[in-house]
Amino acid sequence: MTTEGEKTTTPAVPAGSGRGTAKRAVLGRLSWGLADQAASSLSNFVVGIYVARSLGPAAFGVFSLAWVTYGVVLNVSRGLATDPLVVRFSGVPETSWRAAVARSSGTALGLGAALGAACLLVGLALGGSVGPAFACLGVVLPALLLQDAWRFAFFAAGSGRKAFVNDLVWAVALVPAMVVAARVGSVAAFVLAWGASAAVAAAYGSLQSGIRPRTPQAGGWLRAQRDLGYRYLVENVALSGASQLRAYGLGAIVGLGAVGAVRGAELLMGPFLAVLMGLSLVTVPEAARVLRQAPHRLGPFCLMLGGGQAAAALLWGGALLLMPDRLGELLLGSVWHSASQLIVPITLSVAGAGLGTGAAAGLRALAAARRSLRCQLFASVCYVGGGLGGAVVAGTVGSACGVAAATVSGSAVWWMQLRSALRERLHNPVPEVRTS
Numbered sequence: 134m135t136t137e138g139e140k141t142t143t144p145a146v147p148a149g150s151g152r153g154t155a156k157r158a159v160l161g162r163l164s165w166g167l168a169d170q171a172a173s174s175l176s177n178f179v180v181g182i183y184v185a186r187s188l189g190p191a192a193f194g195v196f197s198l199a200w201v202t203y204g205v206v207l208n209v210s211r212g213l214a215t216d217p218l219v220v221r222f223s224g225v226p227e228t229s230w231r232a233a234v235a236r237s238s239g240t241a242l243g244l245g246a247a248l249g250a251a252c253l254l255v256g257l258a259l260g261g262s263v264g265p266a267f268a269c270l271g272v273v274l275p276a277l278l279l280q281d282a283w284r285f286a287f288f289a290a291g292s293g294r295k296a297f298v299n300d301l302v303w304a305v306a307l308v309p310a311m312v313v314a315a316r317v318g319s320v321a322a323f324v325l326a327w328g329a330s331a332a333v334a335a336a337y338g339s340l341q342s343g344i345r346p347r348t349p350q351a352g353g354w355l356r357a358q359r360d361l362g363y364r365y366l367v368e369n370v371a372l373s374g375a376s377q378l379r380a381y382g383l384g385a386i387v388g389l390g391a392v393g394a395v396r397g398a399e400l401l402m403g404p405f406l407a408v409l410m411g412l413s414l415v416t417v418p419e420a421a422r423v424l425r426q427a428p429h430r431l432g433p434f435c436l437m438l439g440g441g442q443a444a445a446a447l448l449w450g451g452a453l454l455l456m457p458d459r460l461g462e463l464l465l466g467s468v469w470h471s472a473s474q475l476i477v478p479i480t481l482s483v484a485g486a487g488l489g490t491g492a493a494a495g496l497r498a499l500a501a502a503r504r505s506l507r508c509q510l511f512a513s514v515c516y517v518g519g520g521l522g523g524a525v526v527a528g529t530v531g532s533a534c535g536v537a538a539a540t541v542s543g544s545a546v547w548w549m550q551l552r553s554a555l556r557e558r559l560h561n562p563v564p565e566v567r568t569s
Contacts, residue, residue, distance in 0.1 A: 172297060176304040180311065184323050187315045192262070195320045199266045201377075203277060206248050208373050210278045212366030214240040215285035216417075217358035220497050223289045223418035224425060231344055234286040236354040238346040241282035245275030246348075265321040273328020279346065280331045283338030289418050295341050303334035364502035368509040375513035379520035383532055386521065390471065391529040397465045397472030398479040398533070401453055402446075406483065416490065420498035431495055432555055439491020439544075443484040450480025471529065478533035482540045489544035492551040499558060504550040512543030 184196050214237050222233040249271040256268030280303065287296040310326035339345060355362060384392045399406070416438060423434045453476050461469040489512070496505040516539045523535025 172300040172304060176300070176307060180307065180327065183311055183315075187318070188320060188323070192320050195263055195266050196323055198263065199270045199320075199324055202252070202267070202270060203274070205370070205373055206245075206252075206274060207278065207281060208369035209248070209366060210241050210244050210281065211285070212369040213244065213355060213358075213362045214238070214278075215282050216365040216369075216497070217361040219285055219289045219417045220361060220421060220500050221358070223421040224291065227290075230286075230290055231342075234289075234342065235344050235347040236350045238279060238282045238286060238344065239348040240351040240354045241278045242275055242346045243348045243351040245278035249274035262320070265319070266324050269321045269324040269328070273325060273331065276328055276332035276335045280335040280338060282346075283335065283342065286338075286342065286344075288415050291418065291422075293415060299334050299338050299341065302337045303330055306330035306333040361500060361502045364506040368506055371509050371513040375516045378517050379532075379536070382517070382521040383524050383529070386524045387528050387532070391524070391532070393468055394471035394475060394529050395479075395533065397468040398475040401461075401465075401472065401476065402449065402479055402483055416494040417497045420494040424498045428558070431498065432551070435491040435495040435551065437491070438494060439488040439548075442487030442490060446480060446484040446487050450476060450483070453480070474530055475533045478530070478537040481537040482533070485537065485540035485544045489540070489547040492544070492547035495551045496547070496554055499551075499554050501550070501554040504554055508543070508547045508550050511546050512539070515539035515543055 188196065218233055218237040222230050225233075251271070252274060253268050253271030256264045256266070256271060258264070259267060280299070283299055284296040287293060287299070307327070307330040310330045311323070314322040314326035380392055380395075383395065420431060420434065420438075424431050456473075458469070458473075461473055465472055493505060493508070496508070516536060519535030519537075519539030520532045521535075523531035523533070525531075527534070
């Protein structure tokens with residue numbers, strides 16, 4: 134593996150050619166991030182549709198509870214294991230990267246085992262229709278978290294192609310697993326099939342990297358990265374928790390139809406949200422590379438990143454406003470009428486989130502965990518307050534407008550904190566990488 138430093142110090146390369154090569158490299162890594170997220174989002178969509186058609190509404194609801202629980206656990210794992218990895222070990226020498234990945238992936242695997250055991254016990258205690266699904270989720274959580282850890286490890290190394298291939302392996306393994314689960318016809322079977330196919334991809338990730346997860350070193354990793362990990366944990370949980378609280382509150386205040394309308398509008402933004410999530414896989418590693426190679430360019434890089442995403446979101450929302458009702462009804466059926474009224478505020482929310490993502494990537498690259506934690510807590514409180522306060526005042530549309538205002542306000546705070554962090558670094562330089 135060639136390090137970033139070796140690439141930038143190769144002799145006899147004209148300056149203009151070097152800049153062009155660097156830009157092409159960045160675009161290439163961003164493209165692999167988009168491709169990887171497209172593969173992941175498509176497989177998740179297909180799984181959801183297949184399970185829903187196979188099980189029916191009630192059983193699919195149970196499967197969805199397991200899916201949502203996995204999402205929360207995934208945020209815990211990313212905060213403690215992989216977020217510190219991409220901040221401190223993106224673009225570093227291969228020896229440092231491999232040692233860090235062994236400990237980071239071991240941490241993800243250990244968290245999967247610990248939280249999986251808790252989930253298994255809860256499932257056995259619950260029984261009924263929900264219990265078996267949670268018990269099976271507990272069994273497969275280690276594989277699910279390890280597979281996700283490989284994705285972030287590959288992006289930290291600038292090898293997005295490997296992450297894409299790993300997700301393709303998972304998608305291919307899903308096909309026979311889902312067919313077998315459909316023949317069994319239970320929620321537990323589908324959860325096991327989903328996790329078993331992830332285990333195939335997780336094992337393949339170890340072959341791709343040539344690294345074995347070091348679970349006994351998880352404690353050392355957590356201690357070494359505690360200044361980042363625990364704050365990122367709170368950030369991630371606050372982010373997912375705010376979304377859940379807003380959904381539950383909206384259903385209680387306005388009704389379940391309102392939750393469906395918001396979900397329908399979000400589905401309309403789905404292709405762009407897939408792009409946003411795909412970019413998020415590589416924005417922090419790229420910002421970390423910019424910081425190491427040309428620190429003075431970090432601010433403009435983040436502005437270009439956030440501004441580009443915000444502009445793209447506005448263009449996508451504008452296109453949705455021109456969508457014929459017939460096409461909208463074909464996509465969403467009876468949900469289209471209520472969802473179409475939310476296109477403008479949902480678009481502004483996504484644009485605000487995209488703009489803030491640029492600043493968030495900069496703060497992560499700077500390892501300014503305290504600042505990013507303050508920003509995320511402020512944004513989460515505003516999100517819940519705006520969404521529920523708007524629902525009380527003006528129903529579903531009011532909730533969407535409240536969330537849009539909260540997202541834009543939160544984005545402004547992200548940028549103010551990034552500006553302060555850049556000034557602080559200018560006057561008080563810090564070591565670039567922690568290697569232990």
